[in-house]
Amino acid sequence: MSVGFTLHVDDADILAGLRGLRAVASDLRPVLEDIGSELESSTVMRFVTNVAPDGMPWAPSAAATARGSQTLVDTTRLRDSIHYVLDGDAVEVGSALAYAGVHQGGIDEEVVVSSHERRFTMVFGRRISGVTNVMPHSRRMRLPARPFLGVSAGDGAVILDIIGDHLARAAGGH
Structure with missing residues (x-):
């Protein structure tokens, strides 16, 4: 990709x-x-x-x-x-x-993590999801933009x- x-x-x-x-x-x-x-x-x-x-x-x-x-x-x-x-x-x-776009644009989203899946949206609109085994919770995910x-x-x-x-x-x- x-x-x-x-x-x-x-x-x-x-x-x-x-x-x-x-x-x-x-x-x-x-x-x-x-x-x-x-x-x-x-x-x-x-x-x-x-x-x-x-x-x-x-x-x-x-x-x-x-x-x-x-x-x-x-x-x-x-x-x-x-x-x-x-x-x-x-x-x-x-x-x-x-992952170039993540560093170019950064991330500033609420991350909702359930027992089966985590999702977040990067600032340029692409969704990423994956499987995890953690207890459900949410937190703010921030990765500052570092435009190159x-x-x-x-x-x-x-x-x-x-x-x-x-x-x-x-x-x-x-």
């Missing part, structure tokens, strides 16, 4: 740059590959800095604090699963791991530089 994310960039400068590039270049694939590679690297770096795309630090996890390590990098599976793919005239950056996917202000500036470089090459013929 994988979790998909769609990020729409509404930055007028980036969109204008891509339209200009489209006007002089017949193939956007090279620019999208460069943008995808840059966003993939930037996303992976968030696991080092523990800072979301909006500049806010992630809440440290209790497990990482107890270990004296960083949040979300105990096994590095999530960090190492980050990749980009081209889809037509778009680039997508994300993870195919089922997204375009930071610095990413936006780099994307504009990438577009400018490709536009200059396309206009200059090399």
Whole structure:
């Protein structure tokens, strides 16, 4: 099972740059590959800095604090699963791991646990259930969102530089 994310960039400068590039270049694939590679690297770096795309630090996890390590990098599976793919005239950056969405969006739900089943809803709407042998009870389950996917202000500036470089090459013929 994988979790998909769609990020729409509404930055007028980036969109204008891509339209200009489209006007002089017949193939956007090279620019999208460069943008995808840059966003993939930037996303992976968030696991080092523990800072979301909006500049806010992630809440440290209790497990990482107890270990004296960083949040979300105990096994590095999530960090190492980050990749980009081209889809037509778009680039997508994300993870195919089922639990990626839990860390991206967090959980803040009442968990009702019966003697047979437990259920909760993650903030992005997907239900998870499982069997348990505990006595019926309910409790609040909270896992703070630790967004790693997204375009930071610095990413936006780099994307504009990438577009400018490709536009200059396309206009200059090399």
